[in-house]
Amino acid sequence: MRKGPLCLMLVTLSIVAPAHGEENAEGGNSTPLSLSAGSQITELQQRLKESERQREELNKQLQTADGERESPLLARLRQENQRLKLQLKEAQASSPLPRLLTDQQQWFVIGAGVALLALLCGIFASGASRKRRQWLN
Numbered sequence: 093m094r095k096g097p098l099c100l101m102l103v104t105l106s107i108v109a110p111a112h113g114e115e116n117a118e119g120g121n122s123t124p125l126s127l128s129a130g131s132q133i134t135e136l137q138q139r140l141k142e143s144e145r146q147r148e149e150l151n152k153q154l155q156t157a158d159g160e161r162e163s164p165l166l167a168r169l170r171q172e173n174q175r176l177k178l179q180l181k182e183a184q185a186s187s188p189l190p191r192l193l194t195d196q197q198q199w200f201v202i203g204a205g206v207a208l209l210a211l212l213c214g215i216f217a218s219g220a221s222r223k224r225r226q227w228l229n
Contacts, residue, residue, distance in 0.1 A: 193201065
């Protein structure tokens with residue numbers, strides 16, 4: 093026999109034998125693990141169902157507590173809103189003089205006043221130069 097195939101066979105046997113032994117060791121322990129894993133899964137599923145039920149109960153309690161807390165706050169805000177509406181109506185009724193001009197009309201009047209003031213300033217500023225031009229002509 094040649095040395096090449098013999099070495100190759102020894103190397104493959106040395107690699108395959110420990111791997112085969114590990115499979116057998118894992119295979120022997122896998123049965124109890126699967127049984128314990130199954131029992132753990134069922135236990136965890138039961139705990140999950142219980143937790144879900146408790147969460148739903150707590151959500152219901154939280155919603156009722158929020159509703160009870162918001163009811164007085166909502167009533168107080170509505171009362172304050174009504175009071176402020178009445179104050180606004182009283183203030184509008186007590187003002188004896190209605191506004192003469194709207195905001196748009198006020199701005200129009202202000203613009204007209206500025207234009208008139210500019211015209212007068214122009215007339216007074218150029219008044220002296222007109223007299224000189226009249227003399228020259």
